[in-house]
Amino acid sequence: MSFMQLLIEGFWIVGKILLILVPLILAVAYTTFAERKLIGYMQMRLGPNRVGPKGWLQPIADVIKLLMKEVVVPSGANKTLFLLAPILFIAPSFAAWAVVPFDAELVLADTNVGLLYLLAMTSIAVYGVIIAGWASNSRYALIGSLRSASQIVSYEIAMGFALVAVLMAGGSMNLGAIVEAQNGSALHWFWIPLFPILVIYWISGVAETNRAPFDVPEGESEIVAGFHVEYAGMAFALFFLAEYANMILISILTALFFFGGWLNPFQGIPYLEPATDWIPGTVWLLLKAAWFLFMMIWLRATFPRYRYDQIMRLGWKVFIPITVVWLIVLTFWIKFEWGWWFDGRGIAAIGGVS
Amino acid sequence: MNIEVLVFYFFAAITIIAAIGVISVKNSVQAVLCLVLTFFSAAALWLLLEAEFLAITLILVYVGAVMVLFLFVVMMLDVDFAALRQGFVKHLPIGLLLGFGLFGAIYWVIRFEIFGSEKVPEPAKHEQGYSNVEELGRLLYGEYFYPFEIAGVILLVAIIAAISLTFRGRRERKGQSVREQHRVLKEERLKIVSMKSEPIKQGDDA
Numbered sequence: 001m002s003f004m005q006l007l008i009e010g011f012w013i014v015g016k017i018l019l020i021l022v023p024l025i026l027a028v029a030y031t032t033f034a035e036r037k038l039i040g041y042m043q044m045r046l047g048p049n050r051v052g053p054k055g056w057l058q059p060i061a062d063v064i065k066l067l068m069k070e071v072v073v074p075s076g077a078n079k080t081l082f083l084l085a086p087i088l089f090i091a092p093s094f095a096a097w098a099v100v101p102f103d104a105e106l107v108l109a110d111t112n113v114g115l116l117y118l119l120a121m122t123s124i125a126v127y128g129v130i131i132a133g134w135a136s137n138s139r140y141a142l143i144g145s146l147r148s149a150s151q152i153v154s155y156e157i158a159m160g161f162a163l164v165a166v167l168m169a170g171g172s173m174n175l176g177a178i179v180e181a182q183n184g185s186a187l188h189w190f191w192i193p194l195f196p197i198l199v200i201y202w203i204s205g206v207a208e209t210n211r212a213p214f215d216v217p218e219g220e221s222e223i224v225a226g227f228h229v230e231y232a233g234m235a236f237a238l239f240f241l242a243e244y245a246n247m248i249l250i251s252i253l254t255a256l257f258f259f260g261g262w263l264n265p266f267q268g269i270p271y272l273e274p275a276t277d278w279i280p281g282t283v284w285l286l287l288k289a290a291w292f293l294f295m296m297i298w299l300r301a302t303f304p305r306y307r308y309d310q311i312m313r314l315g316w317k318v319f320i321p322i323t324v325v326w327l328i329v330l331t332f333w334i335k336f337e338w339g340w341w342f343d344g345r346g347i348a349a350i351g352g353v354s
Numbered sequence: 355m356n357i358e359v360l361v362f363y364f365f366a367a368i369t370i371i372a373a374i375g376v377i378s379v380k381n382s383v384q385a386v387l388c389l390v391l392t393f394f395s396a397a398a399l400w401l402l403l404e405a406e407f408l409a410i411t412l413i414l415v416y417v418g419a420v421m422v423l424f425l426f427v428v429m430m431l432d433v434d435f436a437a438l439r440q441g442f443v444k445h446l447p448i449g450l451l452l453g454f455g456l457f458g459a460i461y462w463v464i465r466f467e468i469f470g471s472e473k474v475p476e477p478a479k480h481e482q483g484y485s486n487v488e489e490l491g492r493l494l495y496g497e498y499f500y501p502f503e504i505a506g507v508i509l510l511v512a513i514i515a516a517i518s519l520t521f522r523g524r525r526e527r528k529g530q531s532v533r534e535q536h537r538v539l540k541e542e543r544l545k546i547v548s549m550k551s552e553p554i555k556q557g558d559d560a
């Protein structure tokens with residue numbers, strides 16, 4: 001490969017990355033708007049409605065405001081680490097999008113270790129939190145970062161087990177292959193055989209993104225704003241951006257793992273399937289993800305904050321045992337090919353240990 | 355110059371610089387972060403060898419879990435840097451002697467004859483459909499099934515041993531029992547008293 005070809009290919013990859021990131025950042029901006037509007041309506045208020053027609057330019061105004069603000073470095077803070085922390089937080093949450101397939105062929109990195117890669121990226125994000133809390137030289141920030149780190153580390157185990165179940169059901173670590181394994185109809189999707197896993201994955205996802213009701217790391221009523229109290233302006237905006245990007249990621253992953261990703265929900269239904277055949281898969285995927293995103297906002301408007309020891313109990317004593325038990329159940333389910341989900345994967349197909 | 359060679363030298367350089375940083379940086383938190391960077395670039399080198407499963411597991415296990423705990427502990431330490439640097443010159447000869455001794459031992463075990471691009475054949479490139487995960491799974495759960503399971507059992511024994519070593523018997527805690535909390539009935543906590551409503555006096559509503 002000549003240098004010129006290499007250069008062109010490099011630009012092509014950068015272009016594809018931008019094609020994912022720019023819509024993602026816009027989606028984040030409008031997720032904040034949707035959140036404020038939805039919670040507003042749920043609480044019988046109007047929400048933001050002043051900037052632009054019906055308030056549609058509110059997120060743009062917010063972004064400009066954050067960009068213009070001064071980045072304050074507190075005295076006594078470790079300046080290098082203080083400025084490095086938001087970058088360490090946002091980098092993995094963007095990097096995780098590399099393996100997310102948006103359609104059968106529409107994926108940036110079609111890797112064989114997609115699931116593990118996602119798990120690795122979500123586990124690295126904890127560094128940004130810990131370092132932000134430590135480098136701020138503030139006790140509230142430190143308490144917040146310790147809470148967040150222990151929460152992320154605990155729920156990662158339940159999430160990892162849930163992903164093992166998805167891997168067993170899908171028979172691959174490639175996200176595209178997992179979706180293809182659910183091909184058939186809405187009843188072929190993994191939400192039926194993996195229902196407990198779906199619930200646990202979803203709740204762990206909410207906990208991993210530090211969202212209400214698991215938002216003790218930034219519990220405003222007790223530790224001001226947790227690990228990012230000392231951050232202002234753009235540095236704060238990066239934390240904000242990463243949190244919402246993670247929310248969207250968890251929503252899309254739930255749709256991919258358990259709800260057939262880009263597959264048409266009317267598959268296998270006469271008349272409805274041909275009638276909806278023209279809709280591209282990406283639209284289905286985004287619609288499914290939007291529903292889970294809505295659920296996250298709904299959760300925040302509905303539930304009070306968990307107490308810290310209750311969070312730990314739920315993660316360690318409830319979720320991890322349930323996932324382990326369901327892994328065993330799933331092993332038998334796949335081995336004996338119950339139902340129609342795991343055709344051609346059981347004992348008969350493999351023929352025992354060779 | 356091959357692009358892979360460039361990438362290799364880039365990450366190899368980062369690995370070495372970060373590894374030197376681990377022992378030379380003054381701030382202990384930064385030293386831990388240097389170690390994280392070392393793991394990262396080592397994982398990138400493994401990716402070049404098409405061992406993507408091992409590379410990502412390295413990041414997942416070491417960077418994502420082990421080093422987080424390291425960072426926790428180091429952050430909580432109150433290190434007195436002046437006291438650490440005392441007696442550096444006095445202990446330098448012993449340190450150098452030990453260092454060279456260790457290096458010599460390692461050098462003696464793996465001599466230079468083994469290394470070098472002429473000595474080691476270039477690892478064969480795999481075709482497009484090659485999956486490192488499947489290959490490893492086939493080896494671990496097929497050919498090396500018993501050694502793998504025995505290693506797992508030994509690890510389990512080690513976990514139980516570690517827990518029982520740090521277990522200091524039952525302590526009386528003031529924690530809540532969630533089971534008891536769930537069993538509480540409304541009648542035990544809530545008492546509804548029926549009483550006459552008080553009439554509002556004029557001029558009393560502050």
